[in-house]
């Protein structure tokens with residue numbers, strides 16, 4: 050049978066890993082795909098660097114449009130990133146009737162509705178396993194393995210860079226900026242690492258998973274994003290004293306009122322497996338009505354783990370190339386005409402538990418004022434500790450609450466901050482038990 054010709058665009062961390070895996074495992078891959086899969090041509094800005102990776106036999110160009118327009122390319126693999134040139138290239142490839150494999154979560158979270166509609170129209174596949182959680186086959190699991198379930202919620206550590214930073218800070222007391230540099234050196238971070246540490250990258254991935262889990266369109270604009278850059282070491286430490294780990298979590302949940310879609314640092318009980326996922330590892334915990342809870346764990350970034358997902362998509366597309374488009378797995382798991390436009394809940398309507406740290410005067414009556422304000426807003430306390438008095442006569446009060454709607458927590462926090470006895474802002478972190 051004729052080999053499948055791959056046109057690779059972007060020979061950086063993931064593109065380089067993909068070229069390496071395609072070459073190294075060529076025999077295994079063709080035994081699986083049923084035909085040879087060969088790197089037919091590649092595009093990169095820096096041709097010399099790309100040449101070192103792909104070797105002598107592969108034609109290299111610096112204009113990626115030559116790849117999407119080449120009549121002999123069967124599958125275009127987009128590993129450039131971003132949503133400018135990458136979007137133009139992907140749409141052009143689709144218009145040219147080519148199948149696309151991409152690891153570009155930003156592109157799909159922001160323009161996926163347009164891209165999938167175009168692909169549907171043209172009868173081509175857009176595969177994106179590598180876009181979420183690196184090497185973990187979570188897209189396949191959600192889209193196919195769990196298709197019997199009504200998915201209730203899922204929560205994931207889905208940014209390797211942030212998890213690596215939090216783990217190194219916790220375990221080695223390392224400095225945030227130093228660990229971020231190391232994550233960049235290891236090829237984990239995005240071209241602009243603020244996307245990692247401010248929660249955008251996790252938001253892109255969460256948006257994609259929510260679409261597949263619930264059969265809704267991509268809705269990144271309504272995803273709540275809060276990263277790890279403002280986290281203070283002492284909150285991580287106090288959380289640990291109370292039996293919790295702090296992780297950057299992406300959480301999406303279907304409720305009667307709409308869909309929660311949120312990324313933020315989160316306290317998770319330390320006896321939950323997901324709380325112990327460290328370094329660049331990612332994990333996604335999925336709750337379905339039939340399966341109960343299932344945890345998917347594995348490397349979330351890096352050249353070869355991500356290439357593992359990219360090449361798996363290539364094999365999938367190669368196997369399905371000749372199948373009737375109507376018999377392929379739909380891009381977003383649900384039939385395109387059966388997607389539901391469920392509202393994304395504003396954060397005020399989200400229900401969560403909270404960790405609050407309050408800097409307050411260490412004198413009689415202050416604690417009573419604080420607990421009264423919580424009670425007035427129907428907030429029940431799960432745990433409360435006071436950390437030692439400072440020399441200025443103030444103390445830190447740390448409170449864990451039971452679940453409450455966020456607008457009530459906001460009201461209580463505003464009232465506490467307005468007390469004369471309270472200094473500065475109340476530090477608030479959300480807390481999830483993830484047990485049902």
Ligand code: NDP
Pocket residue numbers: 058059060061062063064092093094095111112113128129130131134152153154155179180183236237238239240349350351352355
């Ligand atoms: P890199 O920056 O390492 O690689 C991107 C490559 O694309 C570079 O070699 C760059 O060349 C090249 N490039 C940029 N613009 C063009 C252009 N116009 N034409 C041709 N080549 C171009 O990024 P990554 O490999 O890390 O990421 C690629 C994609 O994979 C992104 O969407 C990212 O979000 C995603 N991803 C990354 C993971 C990771 O662990 N790194 C994991 C999962 C997904 P030059 O350097 O010369 O500019």
Ligand code: HSE
Pocket residue numbers: 180182183207208209210211237238239245250349350351
């Ligand atoms: N920058 C991303 C991360 C790469 O750190 O998770 C994997 O998508």
